[in-house]
Amino acid sequence: MHALDFDYMLGLVPILLSYLPLTLEMAAAGMACALVLACLLAVIRVTRIAGLNAFALLFISFFRGTPLLVQLFLFYYGLPQVLTFLVTINGVTATILGLTLHFSAYMAESIRAAIVGIDRSQTEAALSIGMTRAQLMRRIVLPQATRVATPTLMNYFIDMIKSTSLAFTLGVTELMGATQKEAASSFLYFEAFLVVAVIYWIVVEALSWVQKWLEKRLNRAYQR
Amino acid sequence: MIELKGIRKQFGDHVVFDEIDLTLERGEIIVIVGPSGTGKSTLLRCINFLETPDAGHLTVGDLSFDTTHATREQILALRRRTAFVFQNYALFANKTALQNVAEGMIVVDGLPKAKAYARAREILERIGLADKADAYPASLSGGQQQRVGIGRAMASNADVILFDEPTSSLDPQWVEEVLGLMKQLAAEHQTMIVVTHEMQFAREVADRVVFMDQGRIIEQAPPAALFSQPKDERTQQFLRKILAANVV
Numbered sequence: 001m002h003a004l005d006f007d008y009m010l011g012l013v014p015i016l017l018s019y020l021p022l023t024l025e026m027a028a029a030g031m032a033c034a035l036v037l038a039c040l041l042a043v044i045r046v047t048r049i050a051g052l053n054a055f056a057l058l059f060i061s062f063f064r065g066t067p068l069l070v071q072l073f074l075f076y077y078g079l080p081q082v083l084t085f086l087v088t089i090n091g092v093t094a095t096i097l098g099l100t101l102h103f104s105a106y107m108a109e110s111i112r113a114a115i116v117g118i119d120r121s122q123t124e125a126a127l128s129i130g131m132t133r134a135q136l137m138r139r140i141v142l143p144q145a146t147r148v149a150t151p152t153l154m155n156y157f158i159d160m161i162k163s164t165s166l167a168f169t170l171g172v173t174e175l176m177g178a179t180q181k182e183a184a185s186s187f188l189y190f191e192a193f194l195v196v197a198v199i200y201w202i203v204v205e206a207l208s209w210v211q212k213w214l215e216k217r218l219n220r221a222y223q224r
Numbered sequence: 225m226i227e228l229k230g231i232r233k234q235f236g237d238h239v240v241f242d243e244i245d246l247t248l249e250r251g252e253i254i255v256i257v258g259p260s261g262t263g264k265s266t267l268l269r270c271i272n273f274l275e276t277p278d279a280g281h282l283t284v285g286d287l288s289f290d291t292t293h294a295t296r297e298q299i300l301a302l303r304r305r306t307a308f309v310f311q312n313y314a315l316f317a318n319k320t321a322l323q324n325v326a327e328g329m330i331v332v333d334g335l336p337k338a339k340a341y342a343r344a345r346e347i348l349e350r351i352g353l354a355d356k357a358d359a360y361p362a363s364l365s366g367g368q369q370q371r372v373g374i375g376r377a378m379a380s381n382a383d384v385i386l387f388d389e390p391t392s393s394l395d396p397q398w399v400e401e402v403l404g405l406m407k408q409l410a411a412e413h414q415t416m417i418v419v420t421h422e423m424q425f426a427r428e429v430a431d432r433v434v435f436m437d438q439g440r441i442i443e444q445a446p447p448a449a450l451f452s453q454p455k456d457e458r459t460q461q462f463l464r465k466i467l468a469a470n471v472v
Contacts, residue, residue, distance in 0.1 A: 119314075121310055122314055122315075122317065124274050124308075124310070124314060125314035125316065125373075125376075127303065128272055128274060129304075129307065129327070129328035129332055129376065129380050130300055130303040130304040130328065130380070131331055132300065135331050135332075139327070139331060140318065143318045144317060144318050147318075220360075221317065221318050221319075221320075221360040221362070222317065222360065222362045223360075223362065
């Protein structure tokens with residue numbers, strides 16, 4: 001047993017932080033794409049568009065039913081063997097693709113639940129004054145569904161940030177990959193992984209504060 | 225003028241009503257009464273297509289069409305000519321009282337926002353809620369919410385306002401303020417069809433009371449006539465029961 005090498009740890013912080021932007025970029029890109037896809041899937045599920053609904057169900061079932069790591073390997077190592085034009089896919093793109101598909105499946109279900117949960121009489125009220133279905137969705141249902149779904153979606157975002165660490169298995173040097181390399185050269189595994197753990201932790205904590213603020217803002221209309 | 229001709233509605237095998245005819249003139253106030261489950265609310269909902277009638281012909285103002293072949297445009301046009309007041313208020317929870325009233329004017333009528341809000345403020349003034357303009361529904365009492373619901377209906381400038389048991393889910397202390405507002409509208413000759421159990425309101429305000437039972441219009445007459453000399457035995461029975469309950 002040896003004492004913690006604090007100097008090493010302090011020195012490591014700026015090195016690892018320089019890889020944080022890539023981690024956050026992958027998470028942000030994944031979240032943005034996943035939100036769009038999830039909304040699409042949720043609307044398909046709610047409106048039960050024939051044919052598309054069956055596809056949405058299959059999609060959700062597969063991407064919720066298999067591990068993210070398996071999906072990432074499938075996209076990065078497997079798919080290019082079948083679809084040869086994908087040979088040029090890089091690790092970052094494959095990660096964003098994997099995160100998007102995987103998390104959109106989960107998010108679609110919580111968005112769907114939020115939409116379905118909006119009290120039906122408001123739908124009738126909107127129709128009764130002559131709104132179209134699209135206006136009703138945009139002005140009444142989605143704003144309220146957003147509020148209901150936000151806490152869950154923020155949780156998925158947090159989960160997604162941490163899941164970007166899997167990108168290192170695709171050879172991407174992001175936060176986790178960089179730590180792995182540093183640790184392998186210094187042999188100070190405990191110090192290195194402790195530092196990276198704290199970095200992830202602080203990022204997630206910061207996001208939790210944003211989440212609390214956001215929820216408070218979104219709840220303003222519903223306080224008695 | 226509003227005319228319903230041969231309106232039928234069924235849910236599965238259950239025929240709620242068939243061959244319903246009802247006509248009202250501009251400025252007329254009709255109150256529909258009758259036992260629960262006789263299709264009063266369903267009839268009201270058919271008039272602005274919250275329920276799709278299975279047969280019949282509808283006329284509201286210059287709009288007239290066969291309900292079995294209604295197009296999307298006809299349904300939207302119908303809804304712009306009719307306004308609905310719901311039993312449970314059904315206010316938009318994400319919008320303030322002012323926005324609830326203005327929403328239709330902005331989205332459906334395409335009024336500029338400033339103009340819509342100015343008109344909405346006038347309406348809030350008339351319904352006595354000017355000071356609640358920026359309050360969200362969750363912070364309003366039941367009576368206030370229903371008055372906003374009526375304000376929203378007023379804002380649509382509809383040919384007719386349909387009231388579906390507007391006071392039934394209110395705590396007793398709020399009933400009077402809502403009925404008061406409805407009387408105010410009646411005094412301004414707003415055309416309306418009201419489904420309610422408030423017999424006193426029917427007596428005071430209605431031009432004509434329509435008695436419905438088991439999916440049929442049994443009889444209709446001015447309130448004085450219907451309440452003092454009901455012709456049909458079912459009407460007599462119903463009035464005996466409900467008036468006995470109301471006297472106490």
